[in-house]
Amino acid sequence: MKNKTFEVIIIGGSYSGLAAGMSMGRALKQVLIIDSGDPCNKQTPYSHNFLTHDGRKPSEILMIGKQQVQLYDTITVINGMAIGGIKTKNGFEISVASGETYQAGKLIFATGIRDTMADIDGFSACWGISVLHCPYCHGYEVRDEKTGILASLTNDT
Ligand SMILES: Cc1cc2nc3c(=O)[nH]c(=O)nc-3n(C[C@H](O)[C@H](O)[C@H](O)COP(=O)(O)OP(=O)(O)OC[C@H]3O[C@@H](n4cnc5c(N)ncnc54)[C@H](O)[C@@H]3O)c2cc1C
Structure with missing residues (x-):
C-alpha cells in the first residue's frame, strides 16, 4: 500500500x-x-x-x-x-x-469485548451454539426445551 x-x-x-x-x-x-x-x-x-x-x-x-x-x-x-x-x-x-x-x-x-469462558468442561465448545448468552438473540430457537441458567455474582455490594 x-x-x-x-x-x-x-x-x-x-x-x-x-x-x-x-x-x-x-x-x-x-x-x-x-x-x-x-x-x-x-x-x-x-x-x-x-x-x-x-x-x-x-x-x-x-x-x-x-x-x-x-x-x-x-x-x-x-x-x-x-x-x-x-x-x-x-x-x-x-x-x-x-x-x-x-x-x-x-x-x-472498535475491538469489541472478550467473553470469559466458565471453567466447565465443554463450555467454550458449546458457546453460542447451546450455551447461549442472550435470550433475545437465541432464546426463541430453544423455546420449550429444558434450560439451565448459569449466573455469576460479583463481590460488589
Ligand atoms: C456467541 C454470541 C452470539 C451472538 N449472537 C447475536 C445475535 O444473534 N444477534 C445480535 O444482534 N447480536 C449477537 N451477538 C452480539 C454481537 O455479536 C456483538 O454485539 C457484535 O459482535 C459486537 O461487534 P463489535 O464490532 O463491537 O465487536 P466484534 O464483533 O467482537 O469485533 C471486534 C473485531 O475487532 C478485531 N480486533 C480486536 N483486536 C484487534 C487488534 N488489536 N487489531 C485488529 N483487529 C482487532 C477482532 O478481530 C474483531 O474482528 C452475539 C454475541 C456472541 C458472543
Missing part, C-alpha cells in the same frame, strides 16, 4: 468498526480499517433479532458489510493485528503484526 497516512484509523473491522468506517468514509475522511478477523460471535451458527439479517450467518453479515464499505474509495480495509501504537505530534502511529506502520490524526477502537 502506497499511502500509509490516513485521517482516521479504526482498529477492529467487525460490525462496529465497519459501521464507524462507513460513516467516516461517507464524510470524505480517508479511513484505514485494520481487522484481525476474530469477532466475538464467530462460533454462533446464525444471528437473530437483527432486522433485515434475521437467521443469517454472522460471517455472511460481515462479508456484506465489508463489501459495502469497500465500495467507497475513501475507505481501505486490511487484514492484520494492530500490536502497538504511539502518540505522535499529529496524531497516532499504529504498528501491525506484519511490520507495517500507519499514521492518522484520529484513532477509533
